[in-house]
Amino acid sequence: MQAASKIPPQHHEAGYDCIKEIGSGGYGYVYLLSSKQSSSQPYVAGKFVHRHAFGFPGDPAGGEGYKRALEGLQNFRSVSIESEYLLRIFEVRERHEEGYFCYMMELADDIESGRDVNAHAYKPRTLKNELERSGQRRRLPAKQCIDTAIVLARGLQVLHESGFTHRDVRPSNIIFVDGVPKLADIDLLAGNDAALASYIPKDYAAPEGCHSNRADIFSLGKTIYEMCTGLSVKSYPCLPPDIRHWDDHRMMLDINRIIAKSCARDLRKRYGSAREMLSDLEGISQKDR
Amino acid sequence: MKHSAADTLKTRPTLLSKVRRGDEDGWSRFYEFYEDFIYSAARGAGLSHEEARDVLQETMITVQNYVAGFVADETRARFRTWLKRIVQSRIADQYRRKRRNPLERAADANHAASDESVTSKTDQIPNLNEIELDRLVDGKLEQAILDEARRLAKERVSMEQYQAYDLFAVQQLSAADVAASLRISAVTVRVRAFRVRRVVNRELRRIARMLQQPSPAGEKSGIR
Numbered sequence: 001m002q003a004a005s006k007i008p009p010q011h012h013e014a015g016y017d018c019i020k021e022i023g024s025g026g027y028g029y030v031y032l033l034s035s036k037q038s039s040s041q042p043y044v045a046g047k048f049v050h051r052h053a054f055g056f057p058g059d060p061a062g063g064e065g066y067k068r069a070l071e072g073l074q075n076f077r078s079v080s081i082e083s084e085y086l087l088r089i090f091e092v093r094e095r096h097e098e099g100y101f102c103y104m105m106e107l108a109d110d111i112e113s114g115r116d117v118n119a120h121a122y123k124p125r126t127l128k129n130e131l132e133r134s135g136q137r138r139r140l141p142a143k144q145c146i147d148t149a150i151v152l153a154r155g156l157q158v159l160h161e162s163g164f165t166h167r168d169v170r171p172s173n174i175i176f177v178d179g180v181p182k183l184a185d186i187d188l189l190a191g192n193d194a195a196l197a198s199y200i201p202k203d204y205a206a207p208e209g210c211h212s213n214r215a216d217i218f219s220l221g222k223t224i225y226e227m228c229t230g231l232s233v234k235s236y237p238c239l240p241p242d243i244r245h246w247d248d249h250r251m252m253l254d255i256n257r258i259i260a261k262s263c264a265r266d267l268r269k270r271y272g273s274a275r276e277m278l279s280d281l282e283g284i285s286q287k288d289r
Numbered sequence: 290m291k292h293s294a295a296d297t298l299k300t301r302p303t304l305l306s307k308v309r310r311g312d313e314d315g316w317s318r319f320y321e322f323y324e325d326f327i328y329s330a331a332r333g334a335g336l337s338h339e340e341a342r343d344v345l346q347e348t349m350i351t352v353q354n355y356v357a358g359f360v361a362d363e364t365r366a367r368f369r370t371w372l373k374r375i376v377q378s379r380i381a382d383q384y385r386r387k388r389r390n391p392l393e394r395a396a397d398a399n400h401a402a403s404d405e406s407v408t409s410k411t412d413q414i415p416n417l418n419e420i421e422l423d424r425l426v427d428g429k430l431e432q433a434i435l436d437e438a439r440r441l442a443k444e445r446v447s448m449e450q451y452q453a454y455d456l457f458a459v460q461q462l463s464a465a466d467v468a469a470s471l472r473i474s475a476v477t478v479r480v481r482a483f484r485v486r487r488v489v490n491r492e493l494r495r496i497a498r499m500l501q502q503p504s505p506a507g508e509k510s511g512i513r
Contacts, residue, residue, distance in 0.1 A: 207444075237443070237448040237451055237455075238452065238459075239452050239455070239456060239470065241456060241460045241462055241470075243470050244466060244469045244470040249470075250472075256452075259448070260447070260448040263448065264448075
């Protein structure tokens, strides 16, 4: 498989001005685009997925992967319109003659100014950026962790119940849209099969592989671990030595139990579904009221 | 995705022979396992990031060139000792190179002139005697092996057990503080830490066998 090819910024899509590159994933690059059509969405994120990222020209397996990624995306688009917990895809454009397809989606909040986007200073508010906001790693308060985890588990539940797996859940792939955390980098959505390679780093990947709903739950557990402790995923499952002095210590331990069940290496001990995980997360939230 | 540590160790008995044959997969696994140890030994010897990366590269090249001739038996060097010697030689090479580089010498001289209390790195070379270097490299390898054993233990015990062990045995909190941290009894803390330590020691012995070295004493008793 080749590295994702970059579409030159001067390659404009009709109706949009390309402002700058704002991210990249295994299969393509994401650009900040200003919309000439919509006043309600002056800025969108546009991802360009190149055929070459799936294999050499003429490689049938690569062609199949590219096709599946596009199909998965189109199916996801119809689901995403129905759910407030999923990233919204506004449109998909097929440019096969030019070797790519692209899709326009909701833009993440700016890390500093939220929805008030200054295009040239824009930095997306991802969970990773949120945890490293002050230049060094920090943890989020337990209540905020629970609220964030609940919304992400709901998104995962909708995704799974619609027949998708995400396969790359981690802090850099979670963006905030109007303050709501959503799973981004959705190129790998192609139903529950292993046709597309995942670029998930090994520390987030379930031991049995990343091509199942339960593997997504495992990765979400690791993501919650980083949120709660402020530690790197490499430190999992260690806890900060001063945890007993934290104001929200008791709630952190409740979340710790959910992390343990999400990240169990033995599938029999792991949550069977995002719905089960969500139910436990909501239980902690209700206990706090 | 990189190979897991468990993967690496499971294949270790055949790893050396794969590396000898020039097997690409075996070589990449070998690199992954020893990379951190070699780099941190070089850094520990006072080399910069770039110099330590050079030591890593040069050590790997030397291993690649000469591993076919390495024979592990009772009367000759163990692989661990052989590798240690290569790392030490490559660190010494870096220092020799620095000494020969006039720019480096000038920079060191300026640095020493601006702060007389600090010995320049070039001047430190003679002070880093063979025994110290040997101790340093040995220490880094022991740490790398212990880290590996702990990584493997993490996969074999529950998260709750490992958290108690880490706070108690690694972070050195008292049993009472760990008990307060995890809201369990101090007895439970000791029992969990003891169980994990047993697994860590088992892994240490296994790695020792694979590295063809005498079994280590293991971690000290968890009962404080």
